[in-house]
Structures are given as C-alpha cells and as structure tokens.
Amino acid sequence: MRKPAQGRTSQDPELLRRLLRAKDRMDAASQEAWPVERLARVSSVSEAHFARSFKEAFGVPPHRYLLTRRIERAKALLRDTELPILDIALQTGWNSLGTFGRTFRDVTGESPGGLRARERTARHELERVPACYASAAHRPDLTSAVSEKRRQEAGVTKDAPQKPEVA
16 A cells, blocks of 8 residues: 655545544644544544544644644743643643653653743843844845845946946
8 A cells, every 4th residue: 555645645535524623623622631532433433543544644643643732732821821830731631740741841852941931031031132133133134235236136246347338
C-alpha cells in the first residue's frame, strides 16, 4: 500500500468530515479526557481505524495532537494571565502539577515558571526601549538611497564615469 504524498490523503471525504468532527471536539474542550474510544465514537468508526486514519489525515496521532493543543493553551495562559501555575495545569487538562510541569518541560524545553518569567522579562524590557528606537527597528531596511538604487539597477556604479545627459 502506497503512502499518500505529504499533505495529501487518500481518505474519502465522508471519513475526513468524521475525523474533523473529532478534531473540532478536541479543540473545543482540550482540557477534557479524549481517549481513542471516545474519539472513535464521535467519528462513528472503530478505534483502530480512527487512530490510523487520524494520523494519516493530520500527520500526528490523536494523543499528540491533544497534547499540542493543551500546551498551546497553557502557554497562552502563562503569558497572558496571573493565574497560579497549578490552576493553569488543571484548566488545561492535567490532573497534577508534577505531570504538567514534566510534560511542559519535555515539549517546550523550559518549565512553566521559566516561560512565564521569560515572557514577563521580554515584555518589561520592551517597555524600557524608547519609542524612537522601537520605531526605527520596524522601519524598512533601506541601506541605500533611492537614487543610488536606481543607478545600481541601471548598471551605473559610483566608480564608473557617468555620461552627461543630453538635453
């Protein structure tokens, strides 16, 4: 059996709609437990068929997709709220702070507290930058004058003698 090309699937549209239904449910309630049995029921297919088809359609197994969604939500809460890390862990679907912290570090490379501290520092450091410098950092990268660019495009360099224009 040939594997479909990257980004393409050989699955029929009805099965894809069913898989999307399960994926949408996970997105809407990523904090809930979503064992393969439950997802298969939502999709109206067998457990083995669901797991295999989900991975083929979306490139990752259902558990890894759910884990990614939970981590994304946790990162947003860490960055944008003052909630305690335990509350964030519970709101994003973990049953213990230890499991959340270990999984978060494994996926992101830093602890939840470390990410929060880094985000706060970055935000605080940006506030200390004078507005004129921040504006300059976002300007287009023009390293030469427009007239110089036009000369370069025309093949004229500074060293080459320029022909006088005839009026």
